[in-house]
Amino acid sequence: VVGDRTIERGYQEAGVYINGKLDTGIGGGICQVSTTLYNAVLLFDLQIDKRSNHSLTVPYVPLSRDAAVSWGALDLRFTNNTDYYIYIHSKTTNSSVTFELYSTKHDRKVELVSTMLSKVKAPVIYVDDPAMLFGQQTVIEKGHEGFTSQLVKNIYVDGKLISSTLLSKDRYLTAAKI
Numbered sequence: 001v002v003g004d005r006t007i008e009r010g011y012q013e014a015g016v017y018i019n020g021k022l023d024t025g026i027g028g029g030i031c032q033v034s035t036t037l038y039n040a041v042l043l044f045d046l047q048i049d050k051r052s053n054h055s056l057t058v059p060y061v062p063l064s065r066d067a068a069v070s071w072g073a074l075d076l077r078f079t080n081n082t083d084y085y086i087y088i089h090s091k092t093t094n095s096s097v098t099f100e101l102y103s104t105k106h107d108r109k110v111e112l113v114s115t116m117l118s119k120v121k122a123p124v125i126y127v128d129d130p131a132m133l134f135g136q137q138t139v140i141e142k143g144h145e146g147f148t149s150q151l152v153k154n155i156y157v158d159g160k161l162i163s164s165t166l167l168s169k170d171r172y173l174t175a176a177k178i
Helices: 030-043
Strands: 013-018 021-026 047-050 077-079 087-092 097-102 108-120 146-157 160-172
Touching: 030 047, 030 097, 030 108
Parallel strands: none
Antiparallel strands: 013 021, 047 077, 087 097, 108 146, 146 160
8 A cells, every 4th residue: 555655656755774774765764654553453453464573673662563664575464354344544643643443342452562582782883083082982873782572462351361372573683883
C-alpha cells in the first residue's frame, strides 16, 4: 500500500538506516507508520505473516516491536485470522500517526513482553584531527549499542494466562561511536 518512496509520490528526505548507519533518504521515517500498525495488529491479536526488525535499534518502541519496511525488500503483512470483519482507521497529525482497529468484541487481553537477551557496547573509533587542540574531542557519530531481544505475546481471558507465544527473536547491530 505504501509503495515506492519517491519525490513524485510526495515523499521527502529524512533519516534512514542504510548499511548499519544513520543517513538520509527519500521517505525516511515511513517505518514509524509500519511499526505503529504492527503494534496495533499485535494488540488486536491478528496473525503476522511477514515482519522484519531494523538493523539498528529505533527510539520510538521497545526492542522487537519495530517493523521495518523498504520497497521491494522488507514488508509488513498480516492476516485477519478472526471470524469477523475488521475496520482499520488511521489518522495523522503533524507529529503522530494512530491506527484504530474495530471489530466484534472479544474477551481476550493481549500483553506484549519485550526482553533484552544480550547487549553489546558500541565500539569507539578515534580519528586524529590536526585542527583540534591536543586532548580535545568531538563526537562525529553517536554510535549504537547492539542487542538481541525477543518479543512474547501473552493472551489472557478473565485475568488467566491462556497462551504465551514467542513472536520473534531479533538482532540489532552495533554502530561505532566516532
